[in-house]
Amino acid sequence: MDDSPKEACGVFGLYAPGNPVSHLTYLGLFALQHRGQEAAGIAVSDGQKMWVDKDTGLVSTIFDDRRLQTLQGDLAIGHTRYSTTGSGDWSNCQPVYRDVRRHQFALAHNGNLVNTAQLSADLGIPYDGIGSDSGLVAELLARELSDDACNGDQQEVVDAFTRTIPQLSGAFSLVLLGSDFLIGARDPQGFRPLFLGQLDDGWVLASETPALDVVGAETVREIAPGEVVVINAGGVHSMTPTPAVEHALCSFEFVYFARPDGNLLGQNVHRVRQRMGEALARQDPVQADAVVPIPESSVPGAQGYARESGIPFVDGFVKNRYIGRTFIAPNQELRSNAVRIKLNPIRENIEGQRLVVVEDSIIRATTLRETMRMMRKAGAAEIHLRVLSPPYKWPCWFGMDTTDRSKLVASRMSVEEIREYLGADSLAYLDIDDMVEAITPGKRTGLCTACLTGDYPIPVPDSAIAAVK
Structure with a gap:
């Protein structure tokens, strides 16, 4: 799930x-x-x-x-x-x-x-x-x-x-x-x-x-x-x-993988994610009552969005820290319930509110769709989804399990179609230039963004692609 x-x-x-x-x-x-x-x-x-x-x-x-x-x-x-x-x-x-x-x-x-x-x-x-x-x-x-x-x-x-x-x-x-x-x-x-x-x-x-x-x-x-x-x-x-050769550290180390208390390229990961949120607030402002993160890697970004926009930061979910990444669920109804086992909305902070919901990335969108439904059921008046990275459109061949492009929602849907699929009132992604600037201020090199741009730092042999077909 x-x-x-x-x-x-x-x-x-x-x-x-x-x-x-x-x-x-x-x-x-x-x-x-x-x-x-x-x-x-x-x-x-x-x-x-x-x-x-x-x-x-x-x-x-x-x-x-x-x-x-x-x-x-x-x-x-x-x-x-x-x-x-x-x-x-x-x-x-x-x-x-x-x-x-x-x-x-x-x-x-x-x-x-x-x-x-x-x-x-x-x-x-x-x-x-x-x-x-x-x-x-x-x-x-x-x-x-x-x-x-x-x-x-x-x-x-x-x-x-x-x-x-x-x-x-x-x-x-x-x-x-x-x-x-x-x-x-x-x-x-x-x-x-x-x-x-x-x-x-x-x-x-x-x-x-x-x-x-x-x-x-x-x-x-x-x-x-x-x-x-x-x-x-x-x-x-x-x-x-x-x-x-030209260096190409995975940009998703900053977006999602690395712990926020760590440092990469001389930058604190928590502060980088806050800068992403600040940039997103400048890029795509919206009238709202609260900024809500989807735990946990998006929390610093939501803090940055709230600080830049002046909209209060509010906890919208409680995350169960004792469940692993896999949860056995034999049918769709139980799989939907599995999302609630991991994340449960705080109704008192959601009901009747216009929310800016901050997420670090959208890969396949299946879990996020269930999360959005939970927020609607909890009484959210409006949901404005803001994503701390650009649309994830291309397979990664360098250590992420996203080699099947057909499963990447942004590779087959437009932003508007994704918004409709998720049931959000609005959807905006962080621009690639703003993301890179947030990660490496004043520099334009040193990162791999192939999953976002399709520009791979090294050639990927046909044999590597065929191996996952």
Whole structure:
């Protein structure tokens, strides 16, 4: 019943000898739970042996203190998963593990590759037999290692990794666990985020800065697009094995995915969303009694709209925080009720009111339609829907589950048709230029807006498109 966009994954890595690394990784994954709710896993190394524990479900349901106590070591990586390639069953949980010659490694991946068909053909392994593009990266790295006369030296893995990275096309933020070192890497475009943090006696890699905060790490910087960092007893070592290209961080990190207490591109996400709301109020003003957000990512935008317009900000819904993204409902009547289980209107704040309803995006519109019906039933006099991003018209091939364009409502309906379908009195989207200005004030580059414009930062092979038909 949740038709909001889904993101690939969250990754976390920790080098902290003498610390309870499995417990700290658990905390980091807990802070990244919003990036993937299908599965989670942790891999730990003590310098000699490596243990991997993973399962389907939420971080808190998979791991408890007893289970974490079995994962003893000095460094670890972790992963939360939402599947965009490969099924969501146990075999595709991460981290993925390989034992090659004298090397063990575990790998966790956020993003989506677009050249998997070519890479699997080069390996001579059907892609269905690998399961996911994350497993494909592990196979490529294993192949690079198996071609070497290994003596177990750390540098052999680093060299093999830097030979693997240039073969990949698409979105990837990777963390790799070796016996006594970590590797972190971002694709040259920087589609997905990755940060470096520092502890008093260690280093941390994480998809978002709140995961650094929760383990007490100080944010050092973003890993640059195209950068590879190796973390070991000697500190942090940086290299760039791929040529520089124009950067293209996913704009929907700001619209929806990233936590509002995090920072990206030097910008606080909460403040960016407020600026989106302020811009929307200037762009499409309306006479109304209250500004109401649809929880939760649209709340800062609604605050910005209210502040700029002078219309009071009012809570219109209570959100049930204890229901997951999936809810079993065998018929349409129960599916409609499932929306109410997640969101329930506050009638006293809605009845008889002219409302500006703020939403972060409209992807498929099915859940939003039910939400609008609830507001009408609660007595809303007028509903003026304002959306903090432009119409979402094009598939994403870089880590969002929107590869079927026929399911994107804005690709087959005009704004007026969407307004009528949703039952709103008016509907307005934020202009693309205003959205980009809100995200990166004074800059016009550094973002991927392909899902809004159809202008893809890198070519998408026909094989990648055919794979989801």
